[in-house]
Amino acid sequence: MKIHEYQAKDLLRAAGVPVLAGRVATTPAEAAAAFTALGTPVCAVKAQIHAGGRGKGQVKGSGQRGVELAKSAADAERIAAGLLGKTLVTIQTGPEGQSVRRVFVESGCAIDRELYCAVLVDRRAGSPVLIASTAGGMDIEEVAARTPELILSEPFDPDRGLAGYQARLLAARLKLPTASWRHAETFFRRLCRAFVDLDASLVEVNPLVLTKDGTLVALDAKMTFDDNALYRHKDVAALRDEAEEEPAETRAAAAGLSYVKLNGTIGCLVNGAGLAMSTMDLVKYHGGEPANFLDVGGGADVKQVTEAFRIILSDKNVKAILVNIFGGIMRCTTIATALVEASKTVGFTVPLVVRLEGTEVEEGKKILASSGAAIITADGLTDAAKKVVAASKA
């Protein structure tokens, strides 16, 4: 689960990690009031959306940046007016962009150097790891790919946390002035503690700032959380902003389905995540473009499958649907019954290609054949892919 920057900063502040004072605003007038209340000569006015790259992002139409500096309350009001209710396009939002509903007005600080740090779980080390780099404010994936030696990492035990010496080691390698090492130790250890205590899956601070007076401050903050652990963090779960999420994905999650919207024309309904991903690959291999990833899981019932079809069909780009089921625990008869049921209640407006294999496959095929529903059956993966690609282009 993702949250906004201002929410992440609230959580970090509560965990004792240094962040700047700031206020969230939903109207230009509130932004002006926030500037006055903060009482600093310069404030940053930052669009709050669940996507990165805001600083370089542009508002559709005006070209205004997603983050700008204000030197007066009137400035803050003008910048906020240019963001609120507008669509911001960044490298992470895709060309359609994302609607800005809130801005965060944050006091400025005197920046000496910009650094990078993040906490996440390293698969290879089998533990959380603190990553830091002198290359702050940049695209970290690019830094990792081009200059991996600039990426420092320190794995730590979740219960013991980051050791003091590990924090000092990083401080030294980041070439922080020795007078700032104590600040760095506090900052890094508390950041790692917050990551563990909140069951985060990522805490990213980019840039992490060394101020002119030698302290460290999280100038930006991005946090995502382990969905599997949200049950024990009701306060974090309450920060969910559904308005920022793809409506179809939210709807799918509520029905116990795993759905990711893509930009193609072939809707996919599959059981199992690996097979679902492979089905997308298969569609593309045969010249089509998948419209979505959809995993109905191992034990989907008629209701879930019907909802899955409704979600797929709500995407107006869908020109054909491919159902690919390898019945293991899920019986082919269950999915066939659900398909027939769904075709009656949902009403298919596009061709439907079905490939069934596995448990009770023959009985399943009979159910489809005798239903009279307009279903194109396929034998094997390749046949299914060719048929659905042809149907989508017909």
Add this chain to the structure above:
Amino acid sequence: MSILVDRDTRVICQGITGKVGEFHTRGCLDYGTRMVGGVTPGKGGDAVAGLPVFDTVAEARDATGANATMIFVPPAFAADAILEAVAAGIELVIAITEGIPVLDMARVMPVVHASKSRLIGPNCPGVITPGECKIGIMPGYIHTPGHVGVMSRSGTLTYEAVWQLTQLGHGQSTCVGLGGDPLVGSSFIDILGLFQNDPDTHAILMMGEIGGSAEEEAAAYVKEHVTKPVAAFIAGRTAPPGKRMGHAGAIISGGKGTAEAKLAALRDAGIEVADSPADMGAALVRAIERRG
């Protein structure tokens, strides 16, 4: 011969009194697995599917001589169940449970590594040696006894691959579901080593996914240590990067994790790559033929 499990493996189920645990315990019994009991705290003395239920894994082990466990305990308690199995000295711990918090697994991993137990999973379909022993949720009938070792991070994709192999007349020595979570007990490398040393495994088919660097590491291991024919498929070649899970995983591995990087590493190691998921079984056949 086979790896990990055979007809002599004695299996208990942790979470046997739950609906799912009971269902799959019966499925394993039907397949011929030597299920010897189950564990649910507070339900000791009960019986499920004709098997005795114990309060603790230690009791179950002492009473039944179990050397393997299949875990269906709900996610919030599953990490604890793994720790209990390890503490009781169960040699093979197979965690089927999906949805365990990642940091719970981060706490479990060092304990498993310091023990003599091997953990498979979590969030995996289990392990099967066709015709001998099935521990997990895979449909038994699609498998045939034979000589291809199969391993994968994904459940239904494994079924697909096994089905293709069976149809091409290639049976399987053992099929291992490694699990789809960021932190799992056994890696491709661990299982590759076992397959390489198993005289009954003549070729290896592996299914990987985008993200992380496990496939690259497996490729390097194959190049160095594996003399048997290997074929592979990587799922998610078309997944858009912006939507990828474990987005920051690529930071650590220095830009690795993309399908392209994985495929290049696999090919470089002499592994036969399936371009389409429909081609997995055929790729394995090509790998065998290439070796003559």
